[in-house]
Amino acid sequence: MIKNITVIGSGVMGSSIAQAFAVNGYFVMLNDVKEEFLSKAKNRIVENLSVLVEEGVFQEEDKEKALSKINYSIDLQAAVSEADFIIEAIPEVIELKWELFQKLEQMMKPEAIVASNTSTLLISRLMEKTNFADRMVITHFFNPAHLVPLVEIVKHDQTKKEVVEKTIDLIKGIGKSPVLLKKEMNGFIANRLQTALMREAFYLLKEGVASARDIDTAVTSGPGFRWAFTGPIEIADFGGLDTWERVFDNVAPDLDESKGAPEIIRELAGQGKLGTKTGEGIFTYEEIAALEKLNNRDRRCIQLQKVKSKKNIDA
Numbered sequence: 001m002i003k004n005i006t007v008i009g010s011g012v013m014g015s016s017i018a019q020a021f022a023v024n025g026y027f028v029m030l031n032d033v034k035e036e037f038l039s040k041a042k043n044r045i046v047e048n049l050s051v052l053v054e055e056g057v058f059q060e061e062d063k064e065k066a067l068s069k070i071n072y073s074i075d076l077q078a079a080v081s082e083a084d085f086i087i088e089a090i091p092e093v094i095e096l097k098w099e100l101f102q103k104l105e106q107m108m109k110p111e112a113i114v115a116s117n118t119s120t121l122l123i124s125r126l127m128e129k130t131n132f133a134d135r136m137v138i139t140h141f142f143n144p145a146h147l148v149p150l151v152e153i154v155k156h157d158q159t160k161k162e163v164v165e166k167t168i169d170l171i172k173g174i175g176k177s178p179v180l181l182k183k184e185m186n187g188f189i190a191n192r193l194q195t196a197l198m199r200e201a202f203y204l205l206k207e208g209v210a211s212a213r214d215i216d217t218a219v220t221s222g223p224g225f226r227w228a229f230t231g232p233i234e235i236a237d238f239g240g241l242d243t244w245e246r247v248f249d250n251v252a253p254d255l256d257e258s259k260g261a262p263e264i265i266r267e268l269a270g271q272g273k274l275g276t277k278t279g280e281g282i283f284t285y286e287e288i289a290a291l292e293k294l295n296n297r298d299r300r301c302i303q304l305q306k307v308k309s310k311k312n313i314d315a
């Protein structure tokens with residue numbers, strides 16, 4: 001039975017994943033390499049929970065209860081020794097992940113399940129330097145992980161069936177929507193779809209077809225408005241397959257086919273303009289406005305979640 005969760009890496013994803021488990025009653029150990037990163041994570045979790053209280057999802061006492069479930073440690077051995085399920089959310093650098101897995105192999109309980117939150121690395125590659133592929137999975141949460149329901153699950157050829165089943169049950173148990181990939185695929189499902197759309201969005205921006213704001217509105221007020229309830233495959237059925245046959249034949253030959261990051265992203269990233277975290281990216285953000293924007297994004301996700309669960313539309 002899975003009771004103790006350890007999350008390694010307390011950044012954007014790790015802190016949010018830790019919170020998602022804690023609000024569902026799990027004991028969580030959050031680990032990072034420096035105390036200051038852990039206190040930053042704690043502040044982020046308090047802020048996230050406060051928004052949930054403001055939105056009426058939780059009472060103040062639920063917030064305190066969730067906070068009391070999370071322990072913080074920079075001692076990896078202490079953080080993983082009792083863990084039933086370990087999720088790593090350290091940076092997307094294969095050498096760092098390999099080094100961590102080699103340490104875990106020596107430190108964790110023999111029956112502990114290990115999950116990676118990698119967004120782009122193949123599980124076969126992750127397991128090249130260690131011998132616990134039989135109890136390894138990828139659980140790819142989406143940002144903000146405490147709010148977005150999707151968790152993509154990828155198994156290794158050697159992952160035991162019961163490990164996959166336990167992982168799916170665990171993820172469902174914290175109110176998430178797991179999707180199991182039938183085979184390894186770079187970018188999994190959701191990031192492939194998202195990247196395909198973003199490639200085209202940045203192409204339209206480069207071509208001067210519309211402003212950045214208008215391109216975003218064309219998504220949030222158009223297809224994105226219904227995507228929370230109807231996926232692209234069913235949308236083809238709804239629109240009529242004869243219509244979509246023509247749309248594909250007419251539009252697909254003109255779509256962007258570039259194989260790397262859009263120039264503007266590379267250029268701005270090279271200048272240290274990374275978006276909300278530095279105050280400037282494609283758009284500019286005042287410090288307060290960036291925090292407020294993040295909280296607003298969370299509030300809207302909470303409201304959408306309320307609509308989705310009330311109507312049981314996905315059932």
Ligand SMILES: NC(=O)c1ccc[n+]([C@@H]2O[C@H](COP(=O)([O-])OP(=O)(O)OC[C@H]3O[C@@H](n4cnc5c(N)ncnc54)[C@H](O)[C@@H]3O)[C@@H](O)[C@H]2O)c1
Nearest residue numbers: 009010011012013014032033089090091092117118119143
């Ligand atoms: N940010 C996203 O939107 C997103 C979404 C889905 C998946 N992911 C994936 O999740 C993982 C984490 O991404 P993030 O955005 O949270 O990164 P982040 O940079 O915000 O956080 C990473 C944290 O890991 C810590 N860390 C580094 N090495 C460590 C070690 N050896 N032991 C313990 N802690 C260590 C860092 O100090 C940092 O606090 C990556 O694999 C990323 O690809 C990110």
